[in-house]
Amino acid sequence: MIELRVSDVRHWTFCRRVLWHRLMMPHGVPETPKMELGRKAELAVARLEKRRTGKRYGLSRAERRFGVALESKRLGVRGVCDLVLEVPEADEPWPRFKNPPAGLARVTLRAPRRVYPVDVKRTEGGVSKHHVVQLAGYAMLLEEQEGLVAGSIGTGFVYVLPADDVVAVRLDERVRREFEGALEQIRAMLTTERFPEPTRHRGFCPQCEFVNFCGDVL
Ligand code: SF4
Numbered sequence: 040m041i042e043l044r045v046s047d048v049r050h051w052t053f054c055r056r057v058l059w060h061r062l063m064m065p066h067g068v069p070e071t072p073k074m075e076l077g078r079k080a081e082l083a084v085a086r087l088e089k090r091r092t093g094k095r096y097g098l099s100r101a102e103r104r105f106g107v108a109l110e111s112k113r114l115g116v117r118g119v120c121d122l123v124l125e126v127p128e129a130d131e132p133w134p135r136f137k138n139p140p141a142g143l144a145r146v147t148l149r150a151p152r153r154v155y156p157v158d159v160k161r162t163e164g165g166v167s168k169h170h171v172v173q174l175a176g177y178a179m180l181l182e183e184q185e186g187l188v189a190g191s192i193g194t195g196f197v198y199v200l201p202a203d204d205v206v207a208v209r210l211d212e213r214v215r216r217e218f219e220g221a222l223e224q225i226r227a228m229l230t231t232e233r234f235p236e237p238t239r240h241r242g243f244c245p246q247c248e249f250v251n252f253c254g255d256v257l
Contacts, residue, residue, distance in 0.1 A: 040115035040226075041115065041225075041226050041229055041230075042115055042116075042117065043115060043116050043117075043222060043225060043226070044116065044117055044118055045109070045116055045117070045118030045173055045176040045177060045180065046118065046173065047061075047062070047225055048116075048172055048173060048176055048218055048221045048222065048225070049169045049170065049172065049173040050169075051221050051224065051225050052168060052169035052172045052173075052217075052221060053167075053169040053238060053240065053243075054237065054238030054240070054243075054247075055224075055228070055235030055236065055238070056234075056235050056236075056237050056238065056249065056253060057238075057247070057249060058225060058228070058235075059228065059234060059235055060249040060252055062229060063229070063232065064252070085105055085106070085121065085122075085159070088103070088105070088122060088198075089103075089105065093124050093126075095205055096124060096155070096157070096196055096205055096207075097207075098124055098126055098153075098155070100126050100127065100129065101124040101125060101126045101155075102124070102125045102126075102127070103122060103123070103124055103125075104122070104123045104125065105121070105122055106119055106120075106121065107119065107120045107122075107123045107181075109177065109180035109181060109184055110180065110184065111179065111180045111183045111184070112183075113183060114179065114180070114183075114219070114222060115222070116176065116180065116222065118176065118177060118180060120156045120157070120158065120177040120180075120181070121157055121158050121159045121198075122156075122157035122158075122159070122198075123154060123155070123156055123157070123181065124154070124155040124157060124196075125152065125153070125154050125155075126150075126152065126153040126154075126155075127152055128149065128150065128151055128152045129149075129150055130147050130148070130149055130150070131147070131148055131149075131150045132145055132146070132147055132148075133145070133146055133147070133148045154181055154185060154187065154192055155192065155194055155195055155196060156174055156177035156178050156181055156192070156195040156196075157195065157196045157197075157198055158170065158173060158174050158177065158195070158196075158197050158198070159197075159198045159200065160197050160198070160199055160200065161199075161200045161201065162199060162200075165199065165206075166197045166199065166206045166208065170197050170208075171197075171208050171210075171214055172214055172217050172218050172221065174195040174196075174197065174208055174210060175195070175210045175214040175215050175217070175218045176218045177195065178192040178195055178210045178215075179215060179218065190212065190215070192210060193209065193210055193211070194207055194208065194209060194210060195207075195208050195210050196208065237253060237255065237256045238256075241256055244256045244257060245257065
């Protein structure tokens with residue numbers, strides 16, 4: 040099986056040609072100012088996040104792990120998730136609100152261990168499909184690597200810069216299937232060497248590092 044990275048699926052979902060250029064052609068394109076900015080922003084936020092608690096994500100008991108290396112033998116994919124939040128198993132009162140209605144007795148329930156992937160993204164346009172599919176990939180790899188039930192991570196977060204916003208994302212069966220489908224399509228492209236169609240988001244092409252190799256987009 041051809042080994043891929045989780046970020047390959049993000050590129051593929053946004054623009055198939057980006058992945059073609061990255062994997063098939065030795066262009067040696069230098070880092071663009073936008074790429075450099077994104078990389079520095081991710082490093083800066085990792086430093087900032089180390090001083091914060093999981094409260095920002097609505098998970099006050101969460102422990103944080105940064106730069107978690109993940110691998111799935113089943114899917115043939117590797118990746119590094121920016122941040123993993125882990126809420127350990129614990130007893131929690133239910134219902135959670137302060138004054139339950141008369142007749143509703145408060146009980147203690149054993150809440151299972153919960154794990155959430157967090158991805159840091161520098162984007163002006165908010166969270167898009169390619170970010171969600173990438174996050175689903177991290178969730179699937181986390182489940183496999185940490186011995187969690189497949190499909191049990193139902194939520195992830197995108198930490199959006201420069202807005203400094205945390206966006207909760209639902210990671211359902213549909214988006215997981217999209218991640219797996221993209222892996223198949225990427226491997227088919229690498230095997231057949233077929234040049235893919237350009238992105239539908241042509242507004243991004245002028246800033247793309249590969250624009251000089253895509254003669255039909257401007
Ligand atoms: S120039 Fe446009 S179509 Fe070509 S790789 Fe970049 S984003 Fe994709």
